[in-house]
Amino acid sequence: VLKAVFNAFTEGFSEPILVGNEDEIKTCLDECKIPSNIFEIIDVKGDVAQQSKKAVELVACGEAQMLMKGHVDTSLLLKSVLNEKSLRTGRIMSGVALIESEEYHKMLMLSDPAMNLRPNLEEKKQIIENTAQVARALEIIKPKTALLCAKEKVNPKMPETVDAGKLVEMNVNGELDGFILGGPFAFDNIVSMEAARIKGIKHTVAGDADIIIAPELVTANALYKSMVLFGNAKSAGVILGAKVPIILTSRADNDETKLYSIAAASLIAQSNQE
C-alpha cells in the first residue's frame, strides 16, 4: 500500500497523510525505500481502532478527501466509517470495480464484487445509486446500466430477473435518477452487440453498457476476476456509499491495481468537491 501511495504521489494525483504509530510507519517507509520526510504523518499511539478513528475524523472534517486502508482489518476500518455520522449518505456501502479491457470498447463498471452478499431490491437500488458518483467522475452523463441475470425474460423462478424487472420499472417511474437502465440481460448481451443482435435484443444498453449490476457478490467477484485474468483487463476497486471514496485493496491485488484504485478514488473525490 505504501508503495502504491508513493507512486500515486509521484504521479501527482494524491497527497497522502499517514495515520498510525509514527515509529512503525517510519520503519515501513524505510523498508519500502521511501524517504520518511515527504509525507505528513499523524502519530496516534493507541490501538488500531483509535488509529482508524483518527483517519476517519480527517476525512469527516474535510482535511482529507478519501480514505485508504493500510495495515488494519477491513471490518474495523468500516466500523469507524459507519460510526462517523457525518460521512453517511443514507445509502449502504458497496464496492465497484472499474475494468478496462481491449475486448470492450469503453470503461466498464461492475458492482458489487466486495461488500453485499445477496442484496435485496432496495439494496440493489442503492448499489446502482452509489455508482452515480463514479459515472460523474468519469463524465458519463447518463450511464447505461445493465442488470445481470442468466436470461432476458422476467421469470418468477429466477428471483434476480424479478428484481431486474422491478428496478427497470422503478427507473421508468423516476425512483432512480440519471440512469438508463436495462435488464434482465445475460452477460453476452450486455457486452456484445453481436450477441444481442443474434438474440434479437433491441435495447440501448445491450452491447454498450457502462455499468453492470450483478445479482449477488460471488457473480460480481468471479466475473471481475475473470475479466482481469482472461481478458487481461486493468482494474481498480473503490468502496462507495459514504461521503468520500474508500479504498480497500487486498494483498492479492497487484501494484497496478492499487495505483489505479487510488487514481479512481481521486477522480471521485475531485468530482465530489465540484
Next chain:
Amino acid sequence: VLKAVFNAFTEGFSEPILVGNEDEIKTCLDECKIPSNIFEIIDVKGDVAQQSKKAVELVACGEAQMLMKGHVDTSLLLKSVLNEKSLRTGRIMSGVALIESEEYHKMLMLSDPAMNLRPNLEEKKQIIENTAQVARALEIIKPKTALLCAKEKVNPKMPETVDAGKLVEMNVNGELDGFILGGPFAFDNIVSMEAARIKGIKHTVAGDADIIIAPELVTANALYKSMVLFGNAKSAGVILGAKVPIILTSRADNDETKLYSIAAASLIAQSNQE
C-alpha cells in the same frame, strides 16, 4: 444446428439421424444446401412432442448414442428424456461448459451454467458427479475440482462457503468418488498459481483446476460467457446426468461452439461405450 451436424459428419466424428417431419427436414436441408440423401431421416408425422419422444426412444434403445436438440422447445425435449426411465442415472441433469483459452494452461470445465438455478448441497454433489463423465472422456484420471465462492474461508454468513466446506468433507469421507476437491476458493485462486501464491494458498487444486463448480447458475453463466468474450476462449456445452450426453445449443451460440459441443458429446458417448 443442421449445419453444425453436417460439419460434424464431414469431420467424421458423428453420424446424425434426423427425427421429425421428413418434408420439413428436407426443406431445411435444402435451405442449408446440404444434400438431403446423406443422412438417415426418421419420419414422424405427429407433433413435436411425438417427434421428441421418438428421438429419445432411439437413444434409449441404443440406436443412437447422444441426443441433440433441433427446432423444439428445450423443456419439451427434456421432459421426453425424463419420461424415459431407462435413460435415468439417479442424478439430476446439469450443464457443463468446456472452455479452452490461451489464458489457461489446460481445458477447463465449468458447471452448471445451464440447468440448476440454486442447487442445494445434494444437487451440488450430483453436479460434481456428473462431470466425471466428461473427465473420463478427456482421460483425466482424478480431476482437480474447485468449489467457487468469493472467499477462501468457510463463513456461516456465506452459505456457498459452508456448502463448499461440506463437499470437501464428503469427498474426504469417500462419499464422492474420483475427485480431488478443493474450496472454497475465489476465482483468481482457482485459475492463477500466482494469485494463490500471493494469498498463501497451498492446495493442489489452486491455480490448476480441471473443473470449476459454481454455487449457482448466474455465476457460472456469466463466468463462462466472459471467458469466451474477454478471454477469446473456445467453448462447448453439454448436458449431463442422463445415460447419454445431450446437446442443447442456443441461437446465440456460434457455429464453432455448436460443432465443439457435438465433438465433446461424441467423446463422452464414446467413453460411455467403453
